[in-house]
Amino acid sequence: MFDQISIIGCGLIGSSIFKSLKKAGSVKKIITYDNDKSVNEVIEKNNLSDEIFNNVSDAVKNSDLVIIATPISSFEKVLNSIKDNLKAGSILTDTCSVKIGVSKIFEKMNLKNSVCIPGHPVAGIENSGPEAGFADLFKNRWTILTPNKKIDGQAIKKLSSFWESMGSKVKIMTDEDHDKILTFTSHLPHVIAYNIVKTSMSNDASVKDDIIKYSAGGLRDFTRIAASDPVMWRDIFIDNSALIIQAIEKFIKNLDEFKKAISEKDGKKLVEIFEKSKDFRKSVIKAGQDTDKPDFGRK
Amino acid sequence: MFDQISIIGCGLIGSSIFKSLKKAGSVKKIITYDNDKSVNEVIEKNNLSDEIFNNVSDAVKNSDLVIIATPISSFEKVLNSIKDNLKAGSILTDTCSVKIGVSKIFEKMNLKNSVCIPGHPVAGIENSGPEAGFADLFKNRWTILTPNKKIDGQAIKKLSSFWESMGSKVKIMTDEDHDKILTFTSHLPHVIAYNIVKTSMSNDASVKDDIIKYSAGGLRDFTRIAASDPVMWRDIFIDNSALIIQAIEKFIKNLDEFKKAISEKDGKKLVEIFEKSKDFRKSVIKAGQDTDKPDFGRK
Numbered sequence: 001m002f003d004q005i006s007i008i009g010c011g012l013i014g015s016s017i018f019k020s021l022k023k024a025g026s027v028k029k030i031i032t033y034d035n036d037k038s039v040n041e042v043i044e045k046n047n048l049s050d051e052i053f054n055n056v057s058d059a060v061k062n063s064d065l066v067i068i069a070t071p072i073s074s075f076e077k078v079l080n081s082i083k084d085n086l087k088a089g090s091i092l093t094d095t096c097s098v099k100i101g102v103s104k105i106f107e108k109m110n111l112k113n114s115v116c117i118p119g120h121p122v123a124g125i126e127n128s129g130p131e132a133g134f135a136d137l138f139k140n141r142w143t144i145l146t147p148n149k150k151i152d153g154q155a156i157k158k159l160s161s162f163w164e165s166m167g168s169k170v171k172i173m174t175d176e177d178h179d180k181i182l183t184f185t186s187h188l189p190h191v192i193a194y195n196i197v198k199t200s201m202s203n204d205a206s207v208k209d210d211i212i213k214y215s216a217g218g219l220r221d222f223t224r225i226a227a228s229d230p231v232m233w234r235d236i237f238i239d240n241s242a243l244i245i246q247a248i249e250k251f252i253k254n255l256d257e258f259k260k261a262i263s264e265k266d267g268k269k270l271v272e273i274f275e276k277s278k279d280f281r282k283s284v285i286k287a288g289q290d291t292d293k294p295d296f297g298r299k
Numbered sequence: 300m301f302d303q304i305s306i307i308g309c310g311l312i313g314s315s316i317f318k319s320l321k322k323a324g325s326v327k328k329i330i331t332y333d334n335d336k337s338v339n340e341v342i343e344k345n346n347l348s349d350e351i352f353n354n355v356s357d358a359v360k361n362s363d364l365v366i367i368a369t370p371i372s373s374f375e376k377v378l379n380s381i382k383d384n385l386k387a388g389s390i391l392t393d394t395c396s397v398k399i400g401v402s403k404i405f406e407k408m409n410l411k412n413s414v415c416i417p418g419h420p421v422a423g424i425e426n427s428g429p430e431a432g433f434a435d436l437f438k439n440r441w442t443i444l445t446p447n448k449k450i451d452g453q454a455i456k457k458l459s460s461f462w463e464s465m466g467s468k469v470k471i472m473t474d475e476d477h478d479k480i481l482t483f484t485s486h487l488p489h490v491i492a493y494n495i496v497k498t499s500m501s502n503d504a505s506v507k508d509d510i511i512k513y514s515a516g517g518l519r520d521f522t523r524i525a526a527s528d529p530v531m532w533r534d535i536f537i538d539n540s541a542l543i544i545q546a547i548e549k550f551i552k553n554l555d556e557f558k559k560a561i562s563e564k565d566g567k568k569l570v571e572i573f574e575k576s577k578d579f580r581k582s583v584i585k586a587g588q589d590t591d592k593p594d595f596g597r598k
Contacts, residue, residue, distance in 0.1 A: 097516070122516050142513055181509045184499045186516030193517070195557050196491055197576045199550045200483045210480045212579075214441055215588045217396070217421050217485030218492070221520055224589065227580040230573035238564045248558045251498045252551060258494050259547045265537045274529035277496040280511075281425075281526040289514045290523065 006063040009070030010034040015133030020166040023135040033059035068094040071235040086113040093119045099175035101239040115155040128229035139167030146175040183243040193225035305362040308369035309333040314432030319465040322434040332358035367393040370534040385412040392418045398474035400538040414454040427528035438466030445474040482542040492524035
């Protein structure tokens with residue numbers, strides 16, 4: 001598939017790619033670069049790289065595939081540093097949760113040596129950093145690629161096989177579709193999770209302790225989602241701000257209606273909302289995105 | 300402890316109490332009543348009762364403890380049916396997630412034979428009905444009792460021991476404190492989960508299918524919470540409407556601020572919100588309400 005790949009940014013995703021490829025044995029040499037010294041110490045200690053580079057431009061030389069797995073705010077800086085060292089015919093991709101923004105950066109850079117294909121493995125956990133990564137993170141999860149129309153089909157096929165070698169299912173779509181879907185499946189849920197934790201925290205200190213103590217009634221699950229990597233989410237919210245703001249407005253409009261039904265004690269309307277939610281849940285389970293095994297608090 | 304108890308309403312909670320007591324062997328005879336014929340068929344088939352009654356007033360005769368585990372909208376009807384048959388000195392309790400409303404009903408009924416102690420096991424899963432129940436539902440979970448000041452300490456102690464025999468930890472507090480805390484730990488999170496599912500569902504049919512397909516990025520976890528029992532939640536929202544509406548308003552105010560930070564691309568403010576959420580998450584884990592083991596989709 002690829003003889004040599006470079007992973008730029010070794011957090012949860014970067015380190016999981018390393019572990020996953022090593023498990024599959026599908027790539028000969030994996031080079032890593034991270035601008036954080038403490039991350040490199042973890043990488044070295046845990047053997048999460050075949051060769052650690054301290055200079056990002058050197059790290060991409062001779063690599064057939066370069067994966068940028070940093071928060072999006074670092075993209076331009078990284079690209080400016082590596083652009084003159086990319087191998088002719090190499091593929092350049094990324095892993096972040098917004099794709100229109102990445103397409104624009106790739107277009108602006110107009111790299112001559114590399115084929116640029118934005119990508120996003122829809123997989124993640126609330127923990128971040130290289131120690132959180134694990135080989136099966138991408139298994140049975142979707143990876144979405146959003147190449148523009150000019151991209152060579154062979155390169156897309158090659159990158160798809162790469163993700164498939166790690167157990168991922170691959171879907172090709174436009175960056176517009178990706179961002180529209182992810183706004184609802186991931187970005188809005190994270191805004192809401194952060195906001196509900198913020199709202200609970202804003203109670204008096206005395207009540208706050210009890211809220212933590214009795215959080216198993218629903219709040220607990222939101223705190224998990226709201227524990228994800230701050231810098232990554234800052235970048236996603238800022239980059240995809242237009243769609244996220246639209247979604248928030250839609251959410252508030254619905255919440256106002258919901259509030260009205262509660263305040264008018266309109267039981268019929270409430271049950272109607274709940275029954276529809278149950279149906280939606282059934283579709284999620286049917287699509288293999290969750291199990292119907294009940295969750296009663298992980299131990 | 301108690302020689303005979305009656306469980307009125309045999310859904311998730313009622314059937315879990317039966318299984319849990321049988322496992323502990325702490326009660327001689329357990330009588331059940333449910334007004335739904337299909338529920339009684341399941342109870343009979345699965346041996347979830349020592350004696351099934353078809354008449355609620357007969358079901359409580361000679362019982363030392365009567366547990367009402369129905370949605371709150373059925374309480375008055377149940378109490379009117381059983382009040383003349385309650386054993387002298389018996390204890391009457393319930394399991395629902397609002398306590399001011401239950402206190403008021405108990406006060407209004409002014410029962411002479413029974414000591415009324417409102418209660419709430421803070422435990423639950425998204426599945427409902429007698430088949431969903433299991434013996435360990437209450438293990439290491441909190442049960443909150445909200446007796447008024449006139450209640451005899453011995454009766455409170457007896458009811459506490461009863462819940463403890465099923466592995467539960469017991470906390471005594473006022474009904475006002477209970478409802479205030481549960482509004483944030485459970486009721487508001489459920490409102491929000493229902494509302495985010497509603498908001499996602501309101502997209503065009505074409506996008507909706509993709510939203511289901513890629514729901515693993517956060518939305519999935521909300522759909523689980525939004526799959527809980529509709530009638531139970533209708534009753535909770537209506538009964539605790541004043542506090543829930545206040546909480547929704549607080550939530551919207553915070554969400555408006557959050558939206559402003561996103562729209563102004565105020566990265567500093569966003570990271571500040573996220574870091575605080577991470578701290579709150581740590582407190583939840585420290586309080587034993589969740590594990591720090593990452594969740595990457597249950598299998």
